[in-house]
Amino acid sequence: xxxxxxxxxFSVDFNLQNGFSEKAETTKRYLSQMKEMFYxxxxxxxxxxxxxxxxxxxxxxxxxxxxxDLAFGTTILYPGKVGEEYFMTKGxxxxxxxxxxxxxxxxxxxxxxxENPEGxxxxxxxxxxxxxxxxxxxxxxxxxxxxxxxVMFFTFAANAGHDYxxxxxxxxxxxxxxxxxxxxxxxxxxxx
Amino acid sequence: xxxxxxxxxFSVDFNLQNGFSEKAETTKRYLSQMKEMFYxxxxxxxxxxxxxxxxxxxxxxxxxxxxxDLAFGTTILYPGKVGEEYFMTKGxxxxxxxxxxxxxxxxxxxxxxxENPEGxxxxxxxxxxxxxxxxxxxxxxxxxxxxxxxVMFFTFAANAGHDYxxxxxxxxxxxxxxxxxxxxxxxxxxxx
Ligand SMILES: [Mn+2]
Ligand SMILES: [Mn+2]
Numbered sequence: 001x002x003x004x005x006x007x008x009x010f011s012v013d014f015n016l017q018n019g020f021s022e023k024a025e026t027t028k029r030y031l032s033q034m035k036e037m038f039y040x041x042x043x044x045x046x047x048x049x050x051x052x053x054x055x056x057x058x059x060x061x062x063x064x065x066x067x068x069d070l071a072f073g074t075t076i077l078y079p080g081k082v083g084e085e086y087f088m089t090k091g092x093x094x095x096x097x098x099x100x101x102x103x104x105x106x107x108x109x110x111x112x113x114x115e116n117p118e119g120x121x122x123x124x125x126x127x128x129x130x131x132x133x134x135x136x137x138x139x140x141x142x143x144x145x146x147x148x149x150x151v152m153f154f155t156f157a158a159n160a161g162h163d164y165x166x167x168x169x170x171x172x173x174x175x176x177x178x179x180x181x182x183x184x185x186x187x188x189x190x191x192x
Numbered sequence: 193x194x195x196x197x198x199x200x201x202f203s204v205d206f207n208l209q210n211g212f213s214e215k216a217e218t219t220k221r222y223l224s225q226m227k228e229m230f231y232x233x234x235x236x237x238x239x240x241x242x243x244x245x246x247x248x249x250x251x252x253x254x255x256x257x258x259x260x261d262l263a264f265g266t267t268i269l270y271p272g273k274v275g276e277e278y279f280m281t282k283g284x285x286x287x288x289x290x291x292x293x294x295x296x297x298x299x300x301x302x303x304x305x306x307e308n309p310e311g312x313x314x315x316x317x318x319x320x321x322x323x324x325x326x327x328x329x330x331x332x333x334x335x336x337x338x339x340x341x342x343v344m345f346f347t348f349a350a351n352a353g354h355d356y357x358x359x360x361x362x363x364x365x366x367x368x369x370x371x372x373x374x375x376x377x378x379x380x381x382x383x384x
Contacts, residue, residue, distance in 0.1 A: 006327060007328070008314070009306060009324065009327055010316075011316060011322045011323060011324045011325070013323075014296070014322070016298065016320070016321045068290040068291040070292045070293070070325075072325075072347070096260070098260040099260040100260060100261050102347050104206070104264075106208065114201060127203070128208070129205055130203045131204050132201065133201055133204075133262075133264075134201060135200055135201055136199070136261065138201070153296055155262065155294050155347035156262070
């Protein structure tokens, strides 16, 4: 259990290569918790007959949802695919839609896919040593297109809130799949 | 001049070792701009007779001061002393006092010295691979106690605002000086 004093100062170690902390635990997301999110449901089922792979883990430090506080931590997104679709995070809108997020990639490579409620979509590369700005109003999901863990340090307003439901119900408009030429953004066949 | 589109997504490279960016310029603070802040004014004058050393530099990416946006960048604080006082940043309160800041130290070692308007003070170590939380209501100044640049990636609410004047006028209650046993926090003789 992560317990910190947000009215005082505290520090949390985050390994600059692998993102892990000795002080803070991660929350884990396994394939079984998000199998409906991958477009190739059969491929997901087939994997789950054998094992339930860890897709990603991230830090929830327990920041109170107060205006003026900042939530932060790292996300470690593992390499892998479900069918031809890369491992990815669930993705979410912020409940307070007009709140941004900063991601600083510590290791690995991937892509941030974003869309706003009006249906405008954006995809941006995630590269080691680059900070990516996710603007206000955009749902965001990271995707690992490499062979090693994608490790990102994130910060967002503690009162932003997470709306996962919209993405779980409707899906993303765009998904990222591996083709012979490499990673390709395509329309999500499952989007509704 | 740093120009980014805060309503869209963009990325900025920040070297994970030295903090520098090829895309973004830094703002520089030289000793001549902050000589009154060091308690040993004679030592400062003596240095300035010979040279005007760069104390620190940091990124101002031009984020609009809008609610929900996040300003971010790195600070590179050089090693050195003025008399027995270590090189440090100017330090400031946020104009919106109830806004926090997250610092993630990429390299070097030092100390964050903090105080709130009620006069409560805190000092916390800054270490490579550790994120430090500066809570709401606390003025914050970083100090380099090592022999190499102290490099930090920071994020704060874009509308927080900076109040440098209070610190410039009154000074900090506590300062960090080098004694034979190492870095020591002492009462600021110049505090008023
Ligand atoms: Mn988010
Ligand atoms: Mn600040």
